[in-house]
Amino acid sequence: MAALGGCLLVLIGVAVACALWAVWRYNNLISLKNQVANAWKQIDVQLKRRHDLIPNLVSAVKGEMQFEQDTLEKVIQARNSAVAARGVADSADKENQLTQTLSRLFALAENYPNLKANENVKALMEELTSTENKIGFARQFYNDLATRFNTAQQIFPDNLIAQAFKFQSVELFEITVPAEREVPQVDLSLKPK
Amino acid sequence: MTNLYDQQRQNLRRTTALLAGFVAFLAFLGIGADAFLYGTGFSPGFPIATLGALLLGGFSAWWSVQGGDKAVLESTHAVPIQRGDPRQRLVDDVVEEMAIAAGLPKPAVYLIPDPDPNAFATGIGPERSSIAVTQGLVETLNREELQAVVSHEMSHVRNYDVRVMTVVAALVGSILLLSDWGRRGLWWGGGRRDDRERGGGGLMALVFFVLWLLSLILAPIIAQLVAMAVSRQREYLADASGAELTRNPLALASALEKIDAATAPTRSIKQGVAHLCIEDPRGSALNDREGAFASLFATHPPMAKRIALLKEMAYQKART
Numbered sequence: 001m002a003a004l005g006g007c008l009l010v011l012i013g014v015a016v017a018c019a020l021w022a023v024w025r026y027n028n029l030i031s032l033k034n035q036v037a038n039a040w041k042q043i044d045v046q047l048k049r050r051h052d053l054i055p056n057l058v059s060a061v062k063g064e065m066q067f068e069q070d071t072l073e074k075v076i077q078a079r080n081s082a083v084a085a086r087g088v089a090d091s092a093d094k095e096n097q098l099t100q101t102l103s104r105l106f107a108l109a110e111n112y113p114n115l116k117a118n119e120n121v122k123a124l125m126e127e128l129t130s131t132e133n134k135i136g137f138a139r140q141f142y143n144d145l146a147t148r149f150n151t152a153q154q155i156f157p158d159n160l161i162a163q164a165f166k167f168q169s170v171e172l173f174e175i176t177v178p179a180e181r182e183v184p185q186v187d188l189s190l191k192p193k
Numbered sequence: 194m195t196n197l198y199d200q201q202r203q204n205l206r207r208t209t210a211l212l213a214g215f216v217a218f219l220a221f222l223g224i225g226a227d228a229f230l231y232g233t234g235f236s237p238g239f240p241i242a243t244l245g246a247l248l249l250g251g252f253s254a255w256w257s258v259q260g261g262d263k264a265v266l267e268s269t270h271a272v273p274i275q276r277g278d279p280r281q282r283l284v285d286d287v288v289e290e291m292a293i294a295a296g297l298p299k300p301a302v303y304l305i306p307d308p309d310p311n312a313f314a315t316g317i318g319p320e321r322s323s324i325a326v327t328q329g330l331v332e333t334l335n336r337e338e339l340q341a342v343v344s345h346e347m348s349h350v351r352n353y354d355v356r357v358m359t360v361v362a363a364l365v366g367s368i369l370l371l372s373d374w375g376r377r378g379l380w381w382g383g384g385r386r387d388d389r390e391r392g393g394g395g396l397m398a399l400v401f402f403v404l405w406l407l408s409l410i411l412a413p414i415i416a417q418l419v420a421m422a423v424s425r426q427r428e429y430l431a432d433a434s435g436a437e438l439t440r441n442p443l444a445l446a447s448a449l450e451k452i453d454a455a456t457a458p459t460r461s462i463k464q465g466v467a468h469l470c471i472e473d474p475r476g477s478a479l480n481d482r483e484g485a486f487a488s489l490f491a492t493h494p495p496m497a498k499r500i501a502l503l504k505e506m507a508y509q510k511a512r513t
Contacts, residue, residue, distance in 0.1 A: 042293065122279065130286035133340075137294035139438070145296075 017082040025161045036170055046134045047082070047095065054079045054102075055133060057124045059147075064115050068108055075101045075109040088171045099132070139173045146170045206429070208357065211423050215364045215416075219250050222371050222412065225405030226378065229397075246371050254363035261359055262315040263324060269461045271303035271325045279333050281365045287340045288324055294438045300324045300350060307461040310334065310452045313469040314346040315355055322350040327459060334448055341445035342452075342471055344435035349469055352434060354427045356467065361423050365416045372412035379409070424467075424492045432499055436506055446503040453496045467492045 058072050065072065078098040085094040106125070115121050150169040153162035161167075222244030276282045285302050292299040295299040300316065303325040307347030324346045326339075334342065349355060408415070436442035452472050459474035467473050473493045493499075 039296065042296075123282075126279065126283060126286065129336075130283075130290060133286075133290045134293050137438075138288050141294055141296045167471070 022161055025158050029149075029152060029158070029162060029165075029167055032145070032152055033167070036142070036145045036149050039138070039145045040135065043135065043138040043142055045191055046131060046138050047091075050098075050128070050131045050135065051079055051083050053124065053128050054098075057121075057128060060107060060118075060121050061112075061115055064112050064118075065108065068105075071101070071105055071108060075105055078102075088173070092173055095135075102128070102132075143172050146172050205352075205485070207426050208423060208430075209421060211426070212357070215361065215368075215419060216247075216250070218408070218412075218415070219246050219364065219368060219371070221405070222246055222368065222375060222408065225401070225409070226371075226375050229379075229402060229405065249371065250364050253367055254360045256504055257363045258317060258356055258359050262317065262321070262355075265313075265315045266284040266303060266323060266325065269305050269325065271305045274302040274304050283336060284322070284326055284331055284339060284343070287336070287343050288347075291340065294344070295347050295351050297351060300347075302326075304328060304331070305461050307459055309459040309474075310472075311454050311459040311462060311469045311474055312342050312346055313462065314349040315469060316350060316489045318353055319350055319357055321513070322355070324350070327461070329455065330452070333451055333455070336447035337441065337444040338451065339437065341439055341441065341448045344438040345445060345471055346435075347433040347438060348434040349427070352427070352430055354431065355469060357454045358424060358427065361420050365420045368412050368416040372409050373407045379406075409490045421492055425494045428493050428499070429502070432503060433506070436503060442503040442506040443455045446507075449496060449500050449503070453500075472496070 054075060058076060062072065075098075078094070078101045082091070082094040082098045085091040109115050109121075109125070152158055153167050153169055220243060223243035226242035226246070274285050275280045276285055281304060284304075288302050289299050297319045300314070300322040301324075303313075303323055305325050305327045307327040308329040310327060310328040310333050312324065312330055314322060314324050324343065326342070330339070330342065432445060436445055439445070449472075459470070462470060462474035470493075473491065
């Protein structure tokens with residue numbers, strides 16, 4: 001009888017330990033999930049700032065860059081479609097297009113000495129550069145957290161908890177523009193042109 | 194070849210071991226004082242000196258962590274950064290970018306009017322922190338390099354280095370005080386100790402006594418050596434995790450090269466803050482000598498080695 005009682009005690013002990021472990025791992029997943037959601041919001045904050053800045057920049061350079069109406073319009077269009085984008089993949093795609101049109105605008109602005117000397121335009125350019133960086137770093141932080149969250153769901157034995165409570169893995173930001181993913185071709189041979 | 198994450202883990206383990214050693218050393222001094230000065234021997238009694246030593250260390254550490262940052266900023270004549278000036282605005286932007294990359298609240302940014310390029314971080318932890326840069330740093334580095342230096346300082350904040358180093362400094366102070374007090378006690382109370390020692394004793398007690406006496410004499414030097422070792426470890430860690438934030442170890446390497454090229458000491462920054470700077474403010478004399486002895490007393494690892502490690506991180510062997 002005593003042996004049976006002892007077995008029962010051990011079983012109860014194991015069950016309690018399992019339950020405690022499950023609670024601990026579940027809470028870990030929940031806290032990671034919320035951190036990921038928060039990191040996502042931080043990207044949104046920076047994206048919104050970029051969307052607000054672009055009309056200012058365009059109107060500041062419009063006078064000087066009359067011959068670049070096409071580029072300016074493309075920037076505004078890309079900005080508007082980025083504002084309208086919904087979901088991770090779509091928004092990443094539209095924002096990447098916006099980044100591309102913006103970098104074309106920045107490159108063209110190099111040809112206008114008056115623009116480069118203009119304090120207001122310089123301040124706007126720095127602000128936009130900084131915002132671009134912030135978007136990049138906010139995405140990097142989001143990707144780091146999202147990777148941790150996804151890994152936490154996949155490793156054994158935590159994946160049992162993740163499956164039982166139907167945790168979903170989250171999408172990472174990826175470069176979707178083919179041009180940015182391509183390896184640049186560098187030809188170092190000295191053949192005459 | 195070690196990568197970024199391995200280096201970070203390794204550094205963290207070492208620092209934990211060093212801090213534990215410090216506390217153990219403090220307790221060892223206290224236990225010895227209990228055994229030989231107050232005559233409790235190894236028999237159970239109230240360990241007044243052991244408790245006193247640990248309390249002294251704990252209290253002075255707590256005290257200096259609480260109010261340190263304001264005093265440090267004032268001593269360097271740091272002023273809040275002005276967003277009106279384009280270069281200073283750039284620094285402010287870069288700090289915000291790095292705060293986003295680290296997922297931390299943005300620290301307060303200060304400018305130190307000093308022509309030598311240098312920077313330091315201070316504060317209690319990520320919730321209350323400040324980053325100060327010198328005028329010289331703002332003027333000599335480009336955007337990427339500034340970002341790298343700020344990422345190094347941001348890592349000091351994120352890794353709680355400010356707190357660790359403040360605690361270490363306080364523990365060193367306590368050990369100095371305690372060893373001084375122990376030596377005096379030994380001098381004046383020697384006779385009383387001899388009477389009691391016969392009760393406990395044997396060979397083990399003698400060995401312990403000799404060890405304790407030796408540590409009492411060597412304590413000031415040992416404590417400072419260990420403090421410098423902790424400081425150097427934290428520098429490597431800040432380099433590694435700074436590079437993790439920017440994903441650009443080469444920018445930090447080139448920033449360090451530029452900072453190293455300016456050999457003048459940073460006069461505005463006092464020695465007490467040296468362990469939180471990107472480079473030792475005394476000028477590079479001590480930190481650059483590669484000899485084993487010189488490197489024992491330096492707050493920062495040799496610049497050449499830091500740069501080499503960063504380049505290795507970028508999977509690019511430094512060319513010699």
